[in-house]
Amino acid sequence: MTDQALLEMKDVTVEYVTQGQRFDAVLGITLDIAEGETLGLVGESGCGKSTISRAIIQLPSPTSGSVKFRGRELTGLSQKDIRPLRRDFQIIFQDPISSLNPRRRVNDIVAEPLIIAGVKDKMEIDRKVREVLKAVGMDPTVTLDRRAHQFSGGQCQRICIARALIMEPKLIVCDEPVSALDVSIQAQILNLLEDMKERYGLTLLFISHDLAVVKNVSDRVAVMYLGKICELAESEKIYAAPAHPYTAGLIATIPEIDRGRQSNDIGKPLRGEIPSPLNPPSGCRFRTRCPEAQEKCSEEEPNLKKLEDSHVVACHFPPV
Numbered sequence: 001m002t003d004q005a006l007l008e009m010k011d012v013t014v015e016y017v018t019q020g021q022r023f024d025a026v027l028g029i030t031l032d033i034a035e036g037e038t039l040g041l042v043g044e045s046g047c048g049k050s051t052i053s054r055a056i057i058q059l060p061s062p063t064s065g066s067v068k069f070r071g072r073e074l075t076g077l078s079q080k081d082i083r084p085l086r087r088d089f090q091i092i093f094q095d096p097i098s099s100l101n102p103r104r105r106v107n108d109i110v111a112e113p114l115i116i117a118g119v120k121d122k123m124e125i126d127r128k129v130r131e132v133l134k135a136v137g138m139d140p141t142v143t144l145d146r147r148a149h150q151f152s153g154g155q156c157q158r159i160c161i162a163r164a165l166i167m168e169p170k171l172i173v174c175d176e177p178v179s180a181l182d183v184s185i186q187a188q189i190l191n192l193l194e195d196m197k198e199r200y201g202l203t204l205l206f207i208s209h210d211l212a213v214v215k216n217v218s219d220r221v222a223v224m225y226l227g228k229i230c231e232l233a234e235s236e237k238i239y240a241a242p243a244h245p246y247t248a249g250l251i252a253t254i255p256e257i258d259r260g261r262q263s264n265d266i267g268k269p270l271r272g273e274i275p276s277p278l279n280p281p282s283g284c285r286f287r288t289r290c291p292e293a294q295e296k297c298s299e300e301e302p303n304l305k306k307l308e309d310s311h312v313v314a315c316h317f318p319p320v
């Protein structure tokens with residue numbers, strides 16, 4: 001891993017309109033991902049994880065803020081200017097079966113990004129399709145002519161990964177790549193992503209609602225709550241010594257057997273529902289569910305503050 005940031009997001013906000021009301025699905029997101037790093041992004045459903053992944057690939061571009069890839073600003077570029085850059089950042093989605101057209105042949109699915117990019121040499125396309133299918137553990141001779149609906153969820157995710165790899169991207173945004181898969185298959189796909197990272201020199205943004213999964217694959221982890229980052233640290237650190245009550249709550253909800261520690265030695269399990277982003281609580285967004293909340297928490301919003309190198313937290317009363 002080098003220190004050079006491959007991706008830099010600064011003060012990114014994405015606004016949506018729902019029921020005639022504008023709201024910020026994500027607000028003031030500042031994150032960078034170093035070349036060769038895996039950054040985990042974790043948080044409950046609806047906190048804005050997919051909105052961030054879409055803002056990175058500019059589909060759509062964020063409402064405000066900056067997204068730089070290799071130092072080049074992506075926001076504000078025309079479709080024509082961004083198209084050639086897109087080959088460097090690919091995305092893999094949560095539900096592999098529905099993200100593939102069931103009636104299309106594997107060969108056409110995997111070759112499609114090359115064809116869209118204007119590659120015409122049929123032999124070159126065939127060579128690359130076979131190479132990436134082999135890399136993801138699929139035998140091209142028996143898969144090329146079969147259709148997507150003839151494969152299991154895990155096999156479909158392998159095909160999606162092959163399709164992302166064929167462009168030889170620098171960054172892959174993995175938006176909950178294993179959450180729709182059986183537990184036994186999840187480990188295979190996670191191992192495959194690790195292998196592909198090594199083999200192709202990839203940088204990964206790994207999104208999940210499951211902190212246990214994220215921790216195992218990530219160098220650093222960013223925790224999101226209701227559209228904002230509330231903690232960011234190296235993955236070992238955030239797991240062993242979370243500084244935000246929300247992170248501690250996420251850890252406390254991981255089954256003991258996966259956590260490898262006593263249930264009462266870290267935070268309290270999360271209670272209550274995530275509030276609506278249309279009407280976030282005053283002050284700290286987490287205060288309605290926080291076991292440590294005090295008066296100040298409803299009056300003043302905590303900013304992200306550095307606790308130590310590469311560990312930042314947005315809480316008025318983090319554990320010392």
Ligand SMILES: Nc1ncnc2c1ncn2[C@@H]1O[C@H](COP(=O)(O)OP(=O)(O)OP(=O)(O)O)[C@@H](O)[C@H]1O
Pocket residue numbers: 016017018025043044045046047048049050051052209277
């Ligand atoms: N196109 C849209 N228009 C209006 N609201 C949207 C749109 N897309 C997402 N939202 C809302 O924005 C918020 C963030 O959604 P997002 O999909 O980014 O969350 P998420 O963290 O990826 O959730 P999940 O874990 O369920 O995938 C949610 O409240 C969601 O309902």
Ligand code: SF4
Pocket residue numbers: 244245246284285286287288290291292293294297302314315316317318
């Ligand atoms: S600022 Fe207050 S409410 Fe928010 S996480 Fe910290 S203690 Fe809890």
Ligand SMILES: [Mg+2]
Pocket residue numbers: 049050051175176
């Ligand atoms: Mg999502």
